[in-house]
Amino acid sequence: MRPTRKPRSSPSKVLPKALSGIQGFDEITAGGLPSGRPTLVSGGAGSGKTLFGLEFLVRGATQFHEPGVFMSFEETVPDLTKNAASLGFDLSRLVAEKKLFLDHVHISRSEIAETGEYDLDGLFIRIADAVQRVGARRIVLDTIETLFGALPNPAILRAEIRRLFSWLKDKGLTTIVTAERDRPEKLTRHGIEEFVSDCVIVLDHRTREEISTRRLRVVKYRGSTHGTNEYPFLIDEHGISVLPISSLGLDHPAPTARISTGITRLDGMMGGKGFFRGSSILMSGTSGTGKTSVAAHFVDAACRRGERCLYFAFEESPRQVVRNMRSIGIDLEPWLSKGLLQFHAARPTYAGIEEVLLVTHKHIARFSPHIVVVDPITNLLTVSTLNEVRSMLTRLIDFLKTKEITALFASLTAAGGFLEANEADISSLMDTWLLLKAIEVGGERNRALYVLKSRGMDHSNQIREFVLTDHGLRLLDVYLGPDGVLTGSARVSQEGREKAAGTTRRQQLEGRGRELDRKRQIFEARMTMLRAEFEVEEEVIQQTIAESKLLDKELLHDRGQMVRSREADVTAYTNGKPTHAARRR
Amino acid sequence: MPRRKIARSAKPRKPTVWKLKLYVAGQSPKSVRAFANLTVLCEQHLKGRYQIEVIDLLEHPHMARGDQIVAIPTLVIKLPAPVQKIIGDLSNTDRVLVGLALQQVV
Numbered sequence: 037m038r039p040t041r042k043p044r045s046s047p048s049k050v051l052p053k054a055l056s057g058i059q060g061f062d063e064i065t066a067g068g069l070p071s072g073r074p075t076l077v078s079g080g081a082g083s084g085k086t087l088f089g090l091e092f093l094v095r096g097a098t099q100f101h102e103p104g105v106f107m108s109f110e111e112t113v114p115d116l117t118k119n120a121a122s123l124g125f126d127l128s129r130l131v132a133e134k135k136l137f138l139d140h141v142h143i144s145r146s147e148i149a150e151t152g153e154y155d156l157d158g159l160f161i162r163i164a165d166a167v168q169r170v171g172a173r174r175i176v177l178d179t180i181e182t183l184f185g186a187l188p189n190p191a192i193l194r195a196e197i198r199r200l201f202s203w204l205k206d207k208g209l210t211t212i213v214t215a216e217r218d219r220p221e222k223l224t225r226h227g228i229e230e231f232v233s234d235c236v237i238v239l240d241h242r243t244r245e246e247i248s249t250r251r252l253r254v255v256k257y258r259g260s261t262h263g264t265n266e267y268p269f270l271i272d273e274h275g276i277s278v279l280p281i282s283s284l285g286l287d288h289p290a291p292t293a294r295i296s297t298g299i300t301r302l303d304g305m306m307g308g309k310g311f312f313r314g315s316s317i318l319m320s321g322t323s324g325t326g327k328t329s330v331a332a333h334f335v336d337a338a339c340r341r342g343e344r345c346l347y348f349a350f351e352e353s354p355r356q357v358v359r360n361m362r363s364i365g366i367d368l369e370p371w372l373s374k375g376l377l378q379f380h381a382a383r384p385t386y387a388g389i390e391e392v393l394l395v396t397h398k399h400i401a402r403f404s405p406h407i408v409v410v411d412p413i414t415n416l417l418t419v420s421t422l423n424e425v426r427s428m429l430t431r432l433i434d435f436l437k438t439k440e441i442t443a444l445f446a447s448l449t450a451a452g453g454f455l456e457a458n459e460a461d462i463s464s465l466m467d468t469w470l471l472l473k474a475i476e477v478g479g480e481r482n483r484a485l486y487v488l489k490s491r492g493m494d495h496s497n498q499i500r501e502f503v504l505t506d507h508g509l510r511l512l513d514v515y516l517g518p519d520g521v522l523t524g525s526a527r528v529s530q531e532g533r534e535k536a537a538g539t540t541r542r543q544q545l546e547g548r549g550r551e552l553d554r555k556r557q558i559f560e561a562r563m564t565m566l567r568a569e570f571e572v573e574e575e576v577i578q579q580t581i582a583e584s585k586l587l588d589k590e591l592l593h594d595r596g597q598m599v600r601s602r603e604a605d606v607t608a609y610t611n612g613k614p615t616h617a618a619r620r621r
Numbered sequence: 622m623p624r625r626k627i628a629r630s631a632k633p634r635k636p637t638v639w640k641l642k643l644y645v646a647g648q649s650p651k652s653v654r655a656f657a658n659l660t661v662l663c664e665q666h667l668k669g670r671y672q673i674e675v676i677d678l679l680e681h682p683h684m685a686r687g688d689q690i691v692a693i694p695t696l697v698i699k700l701p702a703p704v705q706k707i708i709g710d711l712s713n714t715d716r717v718l719v720g721l722a723l724q725q726v727v
Contacts, residue, residue, distance in 0.1 A: 142689050151716045152655075152709030157646040157693035158678060158685050165682035187692060187708070 057095025060278035079239030089176035102173035143186035298337030301511035321472030343406035354379035482524035
């Protein structure tokens with residue numbers, strides 16, 4: 037699939053090539069068309085042959101200094117100019133600058149009668165004249181087979197066309213010969229491929245399941261390696277793009293900056309910092325697992341940081357997303373009106389996959405967002421096969437990575453199937469893979485999230501339950517029970533049990549506290565009583581003491597008086613207080 | 622065939638003059654033969670009523686575009702109208718006469 041450039045050891049051995057300038061084409065042919073030789077571009081009606089030829093000439097004239105001649109056997113010059121304008125090519129300017137020469141060869145069978153031998157010298161002379169006028173290096177003959185319908189005697193015609201091709205080769209003109217392919221088993225209607233042996237390209241515009249896709253295939257390229265796949269291609273106002281972005285190498289930058297997922301605990305699950313900037317994140321889950329909600333958180337967080345977000349909604353309309361996200365407390369409306377958030381909503385079925393890819397690229401190029409959300413990529417499978425989606429995503433991711441845009445891809449997994457199997461292909465392109473899972477336990481369905489992989493960072497290996505609340509998404513620990521993780525009411529009942537046990541303990545504790553209080557109260561009451569008793573006793577005792585003191589005093593007094601009256605030796609009666617009595621003396 | 626129709630409708634008008642242009646490429650055998658055949662024919666059937674202009678595309682290549690010349694030799698019959706082209710060396714006399722509106726298709 038990936039052509040490698042031939043080593044240029046000796047230039048004479050390498051087939052010289054002329055860059056077509058057609059985006060992506062030169063990559064798959066490793067350098068363009070065989071230089072100085074004819075190439076057959078075959079395809080059904082409306083497959084883009086003429087435009088292919090035109091772009092080859094225009095690019096040659098504008099980018100590679102190779103003027104060209106367009107010999108049209110079908111469309112008139114004004115028609116051609118008009119058609120080219122739709123691809124953004126200004127043919128009349130190139131003609132005026134003598135970089136391009138347009139000639140319309142018109143022959144109507146009704147005007148022609150054959151009256152003997154003829155040759156195509158008239159055409160040769162016209163071509164030679166045109167080539168000489170602009171110094172052409174490239175020429176397109178679109179569609180020379182028309183001559184078979186206009187001129188009699190096919191035998192002469194075939195010989196003359198053979199002569200024409202060898203003449204073009206002699207002149208060293210890089211030639212594109214277009215041919216109508218009306219039956220799949222034949223390359224051209226009149227078998228002119230036998231004259232063009234070097235390079236054959238088939239363009240195809242087919243409809244499968246009501247969706248049309250343009251494809252290009254290099255059927256043959258003598259002396260050169262080339263991609264043999266069928267490559268989808270697009271025609272838009274910038275011309276043809278085969279594989280719109282085909283970076284065949286893997287040399288995009290790898291920023292180390294991290295950005296929040298918008299969900300704190302999810303950041304926590306990824307080393308506390310969130311995603312790498314510029315990484316690609318796959319978020320897969322069955323329907324109703326909350327993919328859009330996770331995406332909305334991510335977008336909301338990015339807009340809060342002032343970053344631009346581009347949201348490709350392939351399933352819901354922008355209004356619907358905004359309304360639904362409001363129910364979990366995320367208001368995206370301000371970001372929309374500020375221009376930080378842009379929605380692009382369309383059902384991919386409106387066009388083929390390459391159209392979707394083109395539109396995606398165009399929007400990204402125009403808005404240059406920091407963050408891109410594609411919700412969901414699985415809807416692309418409805419327009420294409422897994423292989424095509426994979427190759428489209430490869431190109432899209434390559435493109436995003438070179439621009440350092442962080443991309444979140446939601447992927448809807450088929451319910452009931454083994455979740456990972458479906459996306460195994462896609463997942464290898466992704467740096468981080470979040471898996472949203474519905475866990476069915478005890479007759480209910482709950483949401484769980486885990487990080488399946490995340491390149492280049494620590495990440496939690498735990499399954500987290502998450503609930504959508506009015507205030508956004510909340511991640512919860514899951515309880516591990518004997519039957520595995522517990523979610524939903526199993527978790528709630530486990531929580532309940534723990535709560536009940538807690539309550540009992542608390543009640544016991546409270547009871548003990550109250551008992552202590554009571555005891556303290558009793559103790560204090562007793563203390564009060566004792567103190568009261570003591571005080572009563574103290575009072576009584578004090579009184580007794582005071583009374584007895586008084587009595588003593590009176591007794592002494594009386595005795596003194598008696599002594600005085602008896603004039604007895606006082607000291608004999610003052611044993612207790614001799615000084616007192618003596619001093620008084 | 623449309624050619625037949627043209628021949629019939631042209632006949633009753635009996636044009637007075639035949640304007641003919643013969644495109645050739647140098648002195649190639651076919652070109653020389655065509656010119657010889659044409660002059661013989663005109664002398665026989667249209668004596669004094671024809672003009673032949675011989676254009677050598679090798680000398681005037683751009684003139685091929687005006688009359689949409691692809692094959693050589695090509696005889697363009699400008700008059701009588703409508704314009705017709707006859708290609709080849711004009712060795713098939715009957716066909717040339719039909720083209721010149723001098724004879725019906727046999």
